[in-house]
Amino acid sequence: MGIFSLERAHESYTQYARLSERELSLMRRSYSTLGRANKNIRYKIGYPRKLDRMKDITDLNAMITDGIAELAVEEFPSLKTRDPAAAGSADLGRVQESLKHFLQDWSKEGAAERTRIFAPILDFRARLFLAEREVDAAAGYDTTANELSFFMTLPLRFLLFPKTTTTPIEHILCPYAHRFSHQRTNDSLFRGISFPDVAPRLRPTFRLVEEGFTKLKAHHPTKMMHMYMDRYNYVVTLFFIDTSLDLLSTLNHIHTLLRPGGTWINLGPLLWTGGAQAKVELSLEEVLQAVEEGKEYGNRRAGGRRHCSRLYQVSRAKSALG
Numbered sequence: 001m002g003i004f005s006l007e008r009a010h011e012s013y014t015q016y017a018r019l020s021e022r023e024l025s026l027m028r029r030s031y032s033t034l035g036r037a038n039k040n041i042r043y044k045i046g047y048p049r050k051l052d053r054m055k056d057i058t059d060l061n062a063m064i065t066d067g068i069a070e071l072a073v074e075e076f077p078s079l080k081t082r083d084p085a086a087a088g089s090a091d092l093g094r095v096q097e098s099l100k101h102f103l104q105d106w107s108k109e110g111a112a113e114r115t116r117i118f119a120p121i122l123d124f125r126a127r128l129f130l131a132e133r134e135v136d137a138a139a140g141y142d143t144t145a146n147e148l149s150f151f152m153t154l155p156l157r158f159l160l161f162p163k164t165t166t167t168p169i170e171h172i173l174c175p176y177a178h179r180f181s182h183q184r185t186n187d188s189l190f191r192g193i194s195f196p197d198v199a200p201r202l203r204p205t206f207r208l209v210e211e212g213f214t215k216l217k218a219h220h221p222t223k224m225m226h227m228y229m230d231r232y233n234y235v236v237t238l239f240f241i242d243t244s245l246d247l248l249s250t251l252n253h254i255h256t257l258l259r260p261g262g263t264w265i266n267l268g269p270l271l272w273t274g275g276a277q278a279k280v281e282l283s284l285e286e287v288l289q290a291v292e293e294g295k296e297y298g299n300r301r302a303g304g305r306r307h308c309s310r311l312y313q314v315s316r317a318k319s320a321l322g
């Protein structure tokens with residue numbers, strides 16, 4: 001069973017409340033070993049009350065995680081038979097990390113951060129459309145989203161499915177409560193966020209592909225008459241390429257997904273810290289060299305036809321790449 005698999009992710013969301021309770025018990029036990037010294041200070045701070053509050057917060061968050069797990073069973077009936085191996089491998093940390101994306105990607109509070117990330121990409125894309133006089137086409141997007149980890153896509157499904165998310169700002173979650181570090185006050189630690197700011201839906205022009213990027217295919221392989229029409233005008237990679245253990249295959253795959261003259265837009269760091277040793281850990285200069293080589297490879301694969309693609313390396317003001 002893969003670490004990002006459906007079974008493991010489902011089990012982890014199912015067990016969120018239980019694993020959170022266990023974590024809280026450890027915190028209570030650790031607190032109880034404090035000596036009798038500083039009794040007054042301890043009384044004043046009221047740390048046990050903070051832990052009680054934490055329990056209420058995780059109960060609240062569990063309404064979301066239970067909803068995510070229940071929907072997963074509805075959408076993937078194979079999950080009705082629980083895998084004992086998955087039960088033993090539930091990962092609370094990954095659930096806590098994934099829940100933060102409701103804040104970052106789907107709340108009003110996350111809007112400023114989103115703008116910093118997405119605005120440069122959308123600006124580039126808009127300028128390219130203008131340059132290519134394809135303004136009409138810009139009126140609507142046809143988009144394929146790709147994500148390997150079911151820890152990420154099960155919460156997204158919770159938003160996409162009309163039964164679990166009917167309207168904007170329908171849900172509440174306290175995503176900061178999972179880490180007591182770097183908090184000015186307990187109120188800020190336990191503050192809730194409402195989400196989603198919009199209720200997204202799958203539709204013919206918005207697809208979700210839940211598998212490894214290099215397995216992603218162009219979207220209408222059999223319906224198009226022209227040999228390249230099934231490919232993408234744009235591939236956007238966001239905080240992604242440094243997760244690859246085989247960057248050169250990833251770059252080559254980007255070329256094969258793009259139409260001739262298509263554009264790859266990339267934003268994100270080169271933080272080579274995956275769980276395993278990557279085949280190459282390149283500098284930006286080396287990535288750009290590899291992209292040039294990839295174009296030639298793309299040419300050969302296209303049977304000698306002209307098949308150029310362009311890379312736009314988009315930087316945020318404070319990104320690691322400057």
Ligand SMILES: C[S@@+](CC[C@H](N)C(=O)[O-])C[C@H]1O[C@@H](n2cnc3c(N)ncnc32)[C@H](O)[C@@H]1O
Pocket residue numbers: 146147148149152211212213214238239240243244
């Ligand atoms: C650093 S996160 C960035 C997430 C998101 N793009 C953002 O900016 O918040 C990288 C994401 O890529 C996903 N990922 C890693 N390897 C992948 C692969 N081979 N195919 C598809 N997604 C992958 C991970 O599960 C993770 O969600």
